Amino acid sequence: MAVYTNVSDDELAQFLTEYDLCEAIAFKGIAEGVENSNYYLETTTGRFILTLFEKRANPADLPYFIELKQHLAANGFSCPLPVAARDGEALRTLAGRPAVIVTFLQGLSPRVPNAPQCKELGLGLAKLHQAAADFQMKRENSLGPDSWPVMWNGRAESADALQPGLADKISADLAAVATGLSSDSALPRGTIHADLFPDNAFFLGDKFTGAIDFYFACTDALAYDLAVCVNAWAFESDGAFNYSKATNLIAGYESLRPLEPNEKQAFPLLCRGAALRFFLTRLIDWTDTPADALVKPKDPLAYADRLRFHRTAQSISDYGG
């Protein structure tokens, strides 16, 4: 939660001359998103979010993210719509960074989602998958299964420092996932959000109003996206699994797109893999973030708790599916 790049008034005013948005009447850094700088921008024509892509963002990926959001919005899925400047391009440069203006999405991110919101979110995820079904661009999941052993390499000591004995368990998780998921190339694939945590989902009351932050979106197994959501939405802050939230997530999803038999069969392992992905990136951030960094790294152990649950799950019915 930080603003990394400051934008001067002159830079902003100059930048806005490229658009048909008129002049800024409010401009505030917002504490949203961990990777990029985001500003609330109000002009005389409307309200927007201005994002500056910081160093972790790969410039080559940005057209994918922008065209995906344009495609989703055009296909009825509610998300921030990138605004094209007068020359037709939405992806531009500001303060030396790639930058985009997107429309403002109403709604609130639930700090502690409730069970009805989980059902809505499951349905929303299925809608996202459906709206993206004919999106032609592809992007490899750079944080997919192939990356996990690479991220784990040399990190055993850090894991054991966090929790003695954890390294062996993680190694076993990686082996299980490598064996179990490698034969699953037949799982239905498509465009996935890959990071649909509660802070990336908006609601008005219990009604899902849209998703933001598509900067991990990629082409991967659709059911993996649902497995990410089970990890992100169906565990409480004390690490406890919430069966009714998971049940609702899956039921909401299947009300629009029923899972296929091989997706159901792979589900516990997909959940375990998704937990590994977040455990590993958090472990890296935890050990590599300087103590004086602006953003506090998130605790990897939250995902060690989830992994403990997934190791014992036998089938999708353990998740209420």
Added chain:
Amino acid sequence: MAVYTNVSDDELAQFLTEYDLCEAIAFKGIAEGVENSNYYLETTTGRFILTLFEKRANPADLPYFIELKQHLAANGFSCPLPVAARDGEALRTLAGRPAVIVTFLQGLSPRVPNAPQCKELGLGLAKLHQAAADFQMKRENSLGPDSWPVMWNGRAESADALQPGLADKISADLAAVATGLSSDSALPRGTIHADLFPDNAFFLGDKFTGAIDFYFACTDALAYDLAVCVNAWAFESDGAFNYSKATNLIAGYESLRPLEPNEKQAFPLLCRGAALRFFLTRLIDWTDTPADALVKPKDPLAYADRLRFHRTAQSISDYGG
């Protein structure tokens, strides 16, 4: 720039039932203010800022700040207006913190103010002083001249660590200010903002649209407020004094409220005192802030540069007055 306290949806929804503002449709932490947590809050009836007062805020001072803003707004000075709940009270409790909802103020804070904005700001400051002229509440300046020797006590070593020889200069500044300002109790006093930096002032183009963040406001010499502004607005980021910006600040102020002879005479010393105040609080933050803090302390040496200028100033004409 941080949000220190998280507010859950349930807490927010419950909190809003105390008001006639209807339901929240957007709620985002904003990276504004160093001391407190601020949220952009939109409801079906309008747009607001929700502030949670963090531990540095003295609860006993909060009614003063809130009534001051209500008084200023009622007297035509543009600032965020605290919104009373149905029981008539604007100061409330949320997430265990004192909290207030204020109206949303249009405008942008200049990152690098230009000379016309300095003229507008000077006029705006005079308007603030005028609008507050009949405000009856008083608040002692807890960071006024009496506090400076206290803050300096035991800090000489830290100052010399920043810049060898600096401690002796600061001691001389304190002595000069103690001698020079003690005889100035006859300076016109009133309610001052005391922290009107560019990030607390809003503009549309070059037009001043209002001020925010009154949490250092107090009863003190009016000309001291202008001296704070000279320090905050008329020095460039490389430390250079900008004569035309200072000229405009003073001219803008005097276009509404001409300075009295004793205010003019005291002006260089008031500027030196204001620079000392910010040097000392920054020095304390610099040396006392843990390396892993969310907010990076500001560099005290920026004010050592300003002090060097003020030591050589002979009269207000050196500031373009």
